[in-house]
Amino acid sequence: MNPNRTPRRRFPLTPLALAVLGAVHEGSWAQQDEAVGLKPTPALREDIPAQVRGQQPSFVFGDRITGRPDLDTTIEGDAEMRRGDTVIRAQRLEYWQPDDLAKARGNVRINRAGNVIEGPYLELQVDAFEGFFTQPNYRFLRNEAYGQASRVDFIDENRMVVRDATYTTCQREDYPGWMPAWILRAGGIRLDQEEEVGVATDAVLSFYNVPILPIPRLSFPLSDKRKSGLLPPVIGIDSLNGIEYRQPYYWNIAPNRDATLYPSLMSKRGVDLGAEFRYLESTYRGEVQANYMPGDRLRDMDRWGYHLRHDGALPGGPLGTLGLSLNLNRVSDDNYWRDFSRTSASLTQRLLASDGLLQSNVGNWYFLARTLSWQTLQDVTSPITPPYDMLPQLLARHTRQDLPLGLESSVELNSTRFDSVRELTGQPNAQRSFMLGALQRPWQAPGWFLIPRVQLHSTYYSFDAPLTNGRLQADRTLPIYSVDSGLVFERPTSFLGRNFLQTLEPRAFYVYTPFREQSLLPNYDSGFNDFNFATIFTENSFGGHDRIADNNLLTVGATTRLVDPDTGAEAAKFAIAQRLRFKDQRVTLPGGQPVSERLSDLLFGASINWDPRWTFDGTVQYNPKTRRSERVTVGGRYNPSPYRVVSAAYRLQRELSEQIDVGWQWPLNDLWGDRGLELGPGRGQGGGRWYSVGRLNFSLRDKRVVDSVLGLEYDACCWIGRVVVERLQSNINTSNKRIMFQLEFIGFSRLGSNALGTLRQNIPRYQLLRDPNLPAPSRFTNYD
Numbered sequence: 027m028n029p030n031r032t033p034r035r036r037f038p039l040t041p042l043a044l045a046v047l048g049a050v051h052e053g054s055w056a057q058q059d060e061a062v063g064l065k066p067t068p069a070l071r072e073d074i075p076a077q078v079r080g081q082q083p084s085f086v087f088g089d090r091i092t093g094r095p096d097l098d099t100t101i102e103g104d105a106e107m108r109r110g111d112t113v114i115r116a117q118r119l120e121y122w123q124p125d126d127l128a129k130a131r132g133n134v135r136i137n138r139a140g141n142v143i144e145g146p147y148l149e150l151q152v153d154a155f156e157g158f159f160t161q162p163n164y165r166f167l168r169n170e171a172y173g174q175a176s177r178v179d180f181i182d183e184n185r186m187v188v189r190d191a192t193y194t195t196c197q198r199e200d201y202p203g204w205m206p207a208w209i210l211r212a213g214g215i216r217l218d219q220e221e222e223v224g225v226a227t228d229a230v231l232s233f234y235n236v237p238i239l240p241i242p243r244l245s246f247p248l249s250d251k252r253k254s255g256l257l258p259p260v261i262g263i264d265s266l267n268g269i270e271y272r273q274p275y276y277w278n279i280a281p282n283r284d285a286t287l288y289p290s291l292m293s294k295r296g297v298d299l300g301a302e303f304r305y306l307e308s309t310y311r312g313e314v315q316a317n318y319m320p321g322d323r324l325r326d327m328d329r330w331g332y333h334l335r336h337d338g339a340l341p342g343g344p345l346g347t348l349g350l351s352l353n354l355n356r357v358s359d360d361n362y363w364r365d366f367s368r369t370s371a372s373l374t375q376r377l378l379a380s381d382g383l384l385q386s387n388v389g390n391w392y393f394l395a396r397t398l399s400w401q402t403l404q405d406v407t408s409p410i411t412p413p414y415d416m417l418p419q420l421l422a423r424h425t426r427q428d429l430p431l432g433l434e435s436s437v438e439l440n441s442t443r444f445d446s447v448r449e450l451t452g453q454p455n456a457q458r459s460f461m462l463g464a465l466q467r468p469w470q471a472p473g474w475f476l477i478p479r480v481q482l483h484s485t486y487y488s489f490d491a492p493l494t495n496g497r498l499q500a501d502r503t504l505p506i507y508s509v510d511s512g513l514v515f516e517r518p519t520s521f522l523g524r525n526f527l528q529t530l531e532p533r534a535f536y537v538y539t540p541f542r543e544q545s546l547l548p549n550y551d552s553g554f555n556d557f558n559f560a561t562i563f564t565e566n567s568f569g570g571h572d573r574i575a576d577n578n579l580l581t582v583g584a585t586t587r588l589v590d591p592d593t594g595a596e597a598a599k600f601a602i603a604q605r606l607r608f609k610d611q612r613v614t615l616p617g618g619q620p621v622s623e624r625l626s627d628l629l630f631g632a633s634i635n636w637d638p639r640w641t642f643d644g645t646v647q648y649n650p651k652t653r654r655s656e657r658v659t660v661g662g663r664y665n666p667s668p669y670r671v672v673s674a675a676y677r678l679q680r681e682l683s684e685q686i687d688v689g690w691q692w693p694l695n696d697l698w699g700d701r702g703l704e705l706g707p708g709r710g711q712g713g714g715r716w717y718s719v720g721r722l723n724f725s726l727r728d729k730r731v732v733d734s735v736l737g738l739e740y741d742a743c744c745w746i747g748r749v750v751v752e753r754l755q756s757n758i759n760t761s762n763k764r765i766m767f768q769l770e771f772i773g774f775s776r777l778g779s780n781a782l783g784t785l786r787q788n789i790p791r792y793q794l795l796r797d798p799n800l801p802a803p804s805r806f807t808n809y810d
Contacts, residue, residue, distance in 0.1 A: 140167030140805035155183040169773035184220035195773035196744035262779040264764025268294035310338025331357035394421040453548040454491035481506040541576035689721035714742040748781040
């Protein structure tokens with residue numbers, strides 16, 4: 027210890043600080059807490075309220091402290107001043123208390139809530155945080171951005187102006203000649219920490235010391251918070267549009283409303299004007315998307331499309347609160363779905379629904395009013411029979427689960443007007459009304475259940491044109507009887523050294539429905555239910571209400587599970603089910619044949635999650651008569667660690683399709699031993715990591731690739747590069763191809779095509795190389 031050096035001193039500058047220090051010396055910590063009203067908290071506050079900030083004490087430290095009480099203080103030698111989340115260090119620090127003004131010289135460093143600025147000279151009104159800093163270096167906590175400037179002017183605690191500035195998030199590496207991979211040089215940068223946005227003027231963005239983008243004025247985010255302004259342009263090349271340039275503009279109208287304008291210029295087609303508006307209120311929310319393309323050179327016509335989605339609540343008086351839902355979709359022409367493949371997914375289908383719903387729950391009653399109309403986009407190579415519009419549908423349903431003797435009941439009343447073009451459907455339009463009543467008595471216990479149920483289905487039709495028998499009305503009434511039953515057995519067991527609780531769950535379901543002639547009735551909404559484990563234990567093999575199958579059949583099945591006794595996690599599940607028919611099913615859909623097989627196809631199902639890295643599931647529909655599988659769906663996924671996933675699926679529909687679907691995301695660095703598991707993306711040996719991403723859908727029946735997405739990503743810590751090639755089939759003979767390039771400057775912006783959006787949409791379980799949902803770093807990370 028140097029005997030000539032003045033001991034480092036600590037000096038509180040406010041009466042409140044003196045009171046706190048006095049409490050420490052005069053009494054216990056408990057007495058101090060009581061004196062100043064302290065309360066325990068599990069975490070220190072990240073923010074300091076404005077009303078508290080002005081009451082906080084200031085503390086100064088240094089080798090030599092002189093001054094006049096309540097006037098001025100001078101600290102020399104390792105000078106330091108602390109107030110709340112602000113720390114100022116320098117060789118010499120002068121503080122004038124009446125003006126709350128601090129002047130610091132020599133190796134000055136200020137830390138404000140984790141944001142650090144260093145330089146030779148500082149003048150600052152500490153509480154208002156107004157002043158300036160000369161020749162500073164700065165570093166921001168939230169995104170680890172840093173840079174240099176000739177001067178920083180502090181406007182207030184949240185806003186500053188940096189002059190003759192540089193800005194980058196590339197962290198310095200220790201070797202001669204190092205330069206950041208990307209850097210923004212600007213005449214001025216205005217940073218707003220409250221709005222979390224920066225605005226650069228007279229700027230140039232350089233990438234590996236090559237200027238790539240001159241910027242007269244640019245706003246950029248300091249976080250993922252929404253802000254108004256021009257978004258990075260999107261540039262793409264594809265076989266349909268040619269070279270495409272899209273310039274989005276985002277308008278943050280209010281915290282609960284925003285809009286995005288995205289005009290596009292396509293070299294082969296012209297200008298496409300697109301927009302999106304979103305809103306969110308306490309009782310409703312929604313979005314509107316629309317685009318208009320005047321004089322599309324591809325079809326020599328004006329093109330347009332819109333999508334509206336609204337969900338909300340309305341006061342309904344005696345009907346309680348009404349839920350209102352709207353889903354409206356319309357486009358200009360039949361070719362829209364193939365020519366605008368990257369528009370809203372709701373507008374790129376061939377059947378576009380416009381649906382409006384009003385619904386309400388009052389006690390045991392549920393009410394619904396609905397209108398549904400369709401726009402069918404026809405293709406001469408694959409025509410579609412248009413579905414029926416429902417204009418309108420009215421429904422009321424009553425349920426009771428507290429009847430005497432343990433009975434439960436439900437009654438549904440439904441009336442629907444079906445309307446379409448008779449020349450296309452080949453049958454008359456109609457008003458259909460039906461009543462469906464059900465009564466059941468469940469018996470249930472931990473190891474078994476038994477649920478007998480009886481239903482009555484009564485239907486009435488009124489047609490706008492006569493049937494083949496000349497009638498304008500028709501009716502049908504059918505009883506339906508069913509019994510559902512099952513057992514649950516459990517036993518402890520072990521497989522491959524692991525302990526499990528194994529279950530055996532046999533189930534039997536019997537249904538009887540007498541035959542009623544229905545072949546003369548038009549079909550408005552009925553179709554075959556998919557044959558799977560969700561539908562095999564149901565009363566009707568048809569969906570909708572125009573066909574009710576005559577049944578006398580028994581469905582039997584069994585399920586076994588392996589359950590971890592400690593966590594309850596299901597490691598494996600295997601199931602089997604089959605129907606036994608006691609007589610032919612005579613009711614069919616139009617053009618169908620009666621079902622005479624006494625035994626249905628066998629259903630096999632399995633899902634295995636033995637190891638968290640592996641997932642497997644599959645379903646097989648096996649025909650014992652032909653001894654072959656009619657339908658197969660088998661899929662698996664290997665996910666050993668973040669950013670490493672491979673998924674594959676095989677799908678077979680006999681005589682219709684047979685496809686293999688493979689998707690992946692995997693670091694190519696693994697091929698040469700640089701696994702980088704502990705360091706994360708972009709932190710492996712050599713400073714950067716390559717990733718291969720893609721998805722391939724291959725038709726074994728046609729022996730060709732149907733859809734494909736192939737891409738490369740390079741993560742270099744402070745920037746990410748992406749190249750993606752996409753080929754999507756639009757119909758049997760044509761496909762759309764495009765190539766996308768994207769540069770993402772971490773903590774700043776993205777340039778190029780929307781390659782990231784394509785990867786997120788197409789790659790199963792694709793993981794972003796930068797997680798936008800990570801919490802902001804704590805200000806105590808840089809607390810010093």
